[in-house]
Amino acid sequence: MKASSSAKRIASAPAATQPVARTRRTTIAAVEGKYDAIRRDLEQQRRTILNEVVEGLTSSNSQETFPDVSDQASAEAEQHFSMRIREREQRLVKKIDEALARMDQNIYGICERCEEEIPYPRLKARPVTTLCIDCKTLEEQEEKSRR
Numbered sequence: 001m002k003a004s005s006s007a008k009r010i011a012s013a014p015a016a017t018q019p020v021a022r023t024r025r026t027t028i029a030a031v032e033g034k035y036d037a038i039r040r041d042l043e044q045q046r047r048t049i050l051n052e053v054v055e056g057l058t059s060s061n062s063q064e065t066f067p068d069v070s071d072q073a074s075a076e077a078e079q080h081f082s083m084r085i086r087e088r089e090q091r092l093v094k095k096i097d098e099a100l101a102r103m104d105q106n107i108y109g110i111c112e113r114c115e116e117e118i119p120y121p122r123l124k125a126r127p128v129t130t131l132c133i134d135c136k137t138l139e140e141q142e143e144k145s146r147r
């Protein structure tokens with residue numbers, strides 16, 4: 001009984017040391033902190049956007065009285081414009097939040113489509129991206145052909 005179980009252990013030993021090729025994901029996790037600079041950029045950008053939105057809200061509240069119709073019309077156009085800006089900012093803040101969440105989950109910088117690592121210069125230039133340049137190009141081509 002004793003002899004056979006130890007023999008089994010010896011027999012299974014080489015198999016346990018086999019999967020050397022599957023270290024890629026561990027490598028990514030091990031370099032945690034490699035996106036620290038991007039994280040700081042994103043957090044800074046997020047703060048800037050939110051500050052601007054708050055400023056925009058307070059300044060639009062202060063000009064509530066309109067002396068004549070033309071002024072009111074231009075004020076409405078202005079308000080419409082700033083609302084569109086805010087929508088764009090909201091989307092960007094959402095994207096920033098998602099990028100920060102991916103960093104927390106250690107999946108930041110991995111392409112959503114091909115699951116390859118997105119090259120660092122691309123991330124630095126466009127930190128909220130979820131696609132590598134090849135997949136982004138493919139997606140754009142698909143969107144064009146759908147129209």
Ligand SMILES: [Zn+2]
Pocket residue numbers: 111112113114115116131132133134135136
């Ligand atoms: Zn990709």
